Amino acid sequence: MSNSTGCAACKYLRRRCAKDCALAPYFSTSHPERFAPARIIFGATDVSRMLQNLAVEQLNQRANAIASEAYRRVRDPVYAVQSNLAETQAQVALHSVQQQQHQQENQVQLENHQYNLDNTQQFGLDQGPSSFQSPPNFP
Numbered sequence: 001m002s003n004s005t006g007c008a009a010c011k012y013l014r015r016r017c018a019k020d021c022a023l024a025p026y027f028s029t030s031h032p033e034r035f036a037p038a039r040i041i042f043g044a045t046d047v048s049r050m051l052q053n054l055a056v057e058q059l060n061q062r063a064n065a066i067a068s069e070a071y072r073r074v075r076d077p078v079y080a081v082q083s084n085l086a087e088t089q090a091q092v093a094l095h096s097v098q099q100q101q102h103q104q105e106n107q108v109q110l111e112n113h114q115y116n117l118d119n120t121q122q123f124g125l126d127q128g129p130s131s132f133q134s135p136p137n138f139p
């Protein structure tokens, strides 16, 4: 428990970051702004899960895809709503029963998104800390 140098994912999940943790190169604690969108969009557990058991080149590809996809969605809610259906299907495939509860929350939030789109065309992150509105130093 004295390991303070783990990756952002392990830190968030409050687990010990192994020396060979697959996520560490992509979500280091020195770049929390890279992990934050992924956590908001996919959830820390799924990010971790999606990067398990991959060959290095796949891992690299997918980690970057997750990071950029998540970042795009937090920045562009319209895109997020459009792609939420595909994401829902992907998540259902990934999710355990416990996480399907989380999915239902997403559905409610999706409805909120559409409601907000109809009315104001602007809204913040329903799921994230408001301090994440403009992440500093994102590559």
Ligand SMILES: [Zn+2]
Pocket: 006, 007, 008, 009, 010, 011, 016, 017, 018, 021, 022, 023, 024
């Ligand atoms: Zn880790």
